[in-house]
Amino acid sequence: MQESVLSSRRAPPEDCAAAAAAAAEDDADEPKSRRSASFPGARISAAAAAAFFGLFFFLLLVLVFAARGAQPRPVFCGSPYDALTRSALLVRRLDGLASDFGSLGVPWCRSKQGKTVEWTTNDLLKGLEEFLPVYETRPIKNNMYGMGFDHSFGLWFMVRWLKPDLMIESGAFKGHSTWVLRQAVPEARIISLSPRHPEKYLKKGPAYVDKNCTYFAGKDFVDFGSVDWAKVMDKHGISDLSQVVVFFDDHQNELKRLKQALKAGFQNLIFEDNYDTGTGDHYSLRQICDQSYIRGGGHSCFIDSDEARIRSKRKKFWEKAVDIEELCGKGDAWWGVRGYVRDNFNHSNKAIPYEEHFENSRFLESVLDVYWELPPVAGPSLTHQTRYDPARAPNPIIEDGQYGLFQRLGLGRLETSVFNGYTQMLYVQISPSTS
Numbered sequence: 001m002q003e004s005v006l007s008s009r010r011a012p013p014e015d016c017a018a019a020a021a022a023a024a025e026d027d028a029d030e031p032k033s034r035r036s037a038s039f040p041g042a043r044i045s046a047a048a049a050a051a052f053f054g055l056f057f058f059l060l061l062v063l064v065f066a067a068r069g070a071q072p073r074p075v076f077c078g079s080p081y082d083a084l085t086r087s088a089l090l091v092r093r094l095d096g097l098a099s100d101f102g103s104l105g106v107p108w109c110r111s112k113q114g115k116t117v118e119w120t121t122n123d124l125l126k127g128l129e130e131f132l133p134v135y136e137t138r139p140i141k142n143n144m145y146g147m148g149f150d151h152s153f154g155l156w157f158m159v160r161w162l163k164p165d166l167m168i169e170s171g172a173f174k175g176h177s178t179w180v181l182r183q184a185v186p187e188a189r190i191i192s193l194s195p196r197h198p199e200k201y202l203k204k205g206p207a208y209v210d211k212n213c214t215y216f217a218g219k220d221f222v223d224f225g226s227v228d229w230a231k232v233m234d235k236h237g238i239s240d241l242s243q244v245v246v247f248f249d250d251h252q253n254e255l256k257r258l259k260q261a262l263k264a265g266f267q268n269l270i271f272e273d274n275y276d277t278g279t280g281d282h283y284s285l286r287q288i289c290d291q292s293y294i295r296g297g298g299h300s301c302f303i304d305s306d307e308a309r310i311r312s313k314r315k316k317f318w319e320k321a322v323d324i325e326e327l328c329g330k331g332d333a334w335w336g337v338r339g340y341v342r343d344n345f346n347h348s349n350k351a352i353p354y355e356e357h358f359e360n361s362r363f364l365e366s367v368l369d370v371y372w373e374l375p376p377v378a379g380p381s382l383t384h385q386t387r388y389d390p391a392r393a394p395n396p397i398i399e400d401g402q403y404g405l406f407q408r409l410g411l412g413r414l415e416t417s418v419f420n421g422y423t424q425m426l427y428v429q430i431s432p433s434t435s
């Protein structure tokens with residue numbers, strides 16, 4: 001699945017005219033990445049083809065040498081004020097949805113045996129069709145600071161696929177995610193841990209309290225890492241821990257949570273906020289796997305690098321994109337957030353040396369059986385989201401250009417704000433290291 005995600009990225013068009021042509025193409029209801037290209041010389045003889053290619057490669061060589069001394073191309077062509085230029089800017093913006101992928105890329109965690117998930121893009125599409133009417137009945141319509149549409153769908157889809165006997169949630173807020181878990185598996189038990197009981201929010205507005213849920217909340221709150229899970233599993237009659245899914249939306253260091261889950265014997269974990277390097281309020285698995293030996297991983301703090309140029313360009317378009325100044329801390333530390341491991345909503349943080357960050361990734365790889373990031377539900381030209389940078393996210397389930405499909409599924413009915421919370425929700429399967 002990841003291979004198809006990686007291979008379908010496009011190169012940016014060469015100039016404004018090509019960008020405009022690319023945008024016109026966007027109107028077709030077909031993912032750009034799947035269009036087939038026709039070969040112009042298909043009907044010419046072998047000798048003519050050889051001459052054609054010879055000339056082509058010669059010209060290419062000349063161009064490469066000429067480009068060595070060339071200045072970087074300007075990002076925009078024209079004044080930002082006239083109407084024509086504004087539409088050209090939009091074209092650039094649309095074109096920049098997934099280009100630059102080659103330079104920034106999407107880091108990925110390696111699993112022990114390279115195993116991946118069972119579900120396919122088709123399953124996700126079918127799931128979306130089913131989930132939308134469910135989502136429209138949600139009790140908490142405005143879930144600011146909680147999950148939006150993409151992650152609500154992801155949680156519902158994964159849990160429904162896994163059909164656990166028991167679901168554990170850490171971080172409930174007003175109870176929206178508890179409601180999603182309940183819709184996904186109506187008969188399963190839920191354990192929810194959160195310092196403030198969701199019922200407290202009922203006084204001020206909509207909240208969700210589940211009848212078949214054991215709450216470790218309010219005065220009964222216990223942190224996930226301090227629960228005697230063997231005792232709790234016993235009490236709930238759970239002997240097979242592969243039938244348990246743990247969902248973390250508590251903004252704690254994910255390495256800490258993963259080690260706690262591993263110690264308790266849990267195997268299926270979902271992390272809501274799998275923050276990208278340089279962003280977020282807790283150390284995430286994606287940050288840990290951001291290493292130089294991974295495609296799209298490892299960074300350069302060199303101010304005149306291609307990466308610096310591309311980052312500053314993308315920051316103009318995407319709120320959560322970080323430029324090189326934000327990415328790099330003291331001593332050019334780029335890992336985690338400026339060389340820091342953040343924890344507990346960034347109420348605590350600690351600088352770590354690169355060697356420790358590297359060791360963390362080796363440890364993670366030694367316990368990972370599956371690593372799967374939920375793709376965004378739809379491309380930014382459809383959802384109008386302006387936060388996450390698509391160059392650092394997997395290809396969306398509904399790609400830019402599939403406007404008809406987006407509308408057919410009814411996604412156009414949703415308020416655009418529900419698409420603004422995507423942060424690479426993550427499913428991992430873990431087991432103890434054998435080495």
Ligand SMILES: C[S@@+](CC[C@H](N)C(=O)[O-])C[C@H]1O[C@@H](n2cnc3c(N)ncnc32)[C@H](O)[C@@H]1O
Nearest residue numbers: 145146147170171172173176177193194249250
């Ligand atoms: C982002 S909100 C959760 C949103 C919720 N899952 C939703 O979809 O609406 C984070 C929640 O984590 C809670 N929290 C803070 N520290 C926690 C901890 N140590 N364990 C569990 N929850 C914690 C906060 O009180 C807050 O309710």
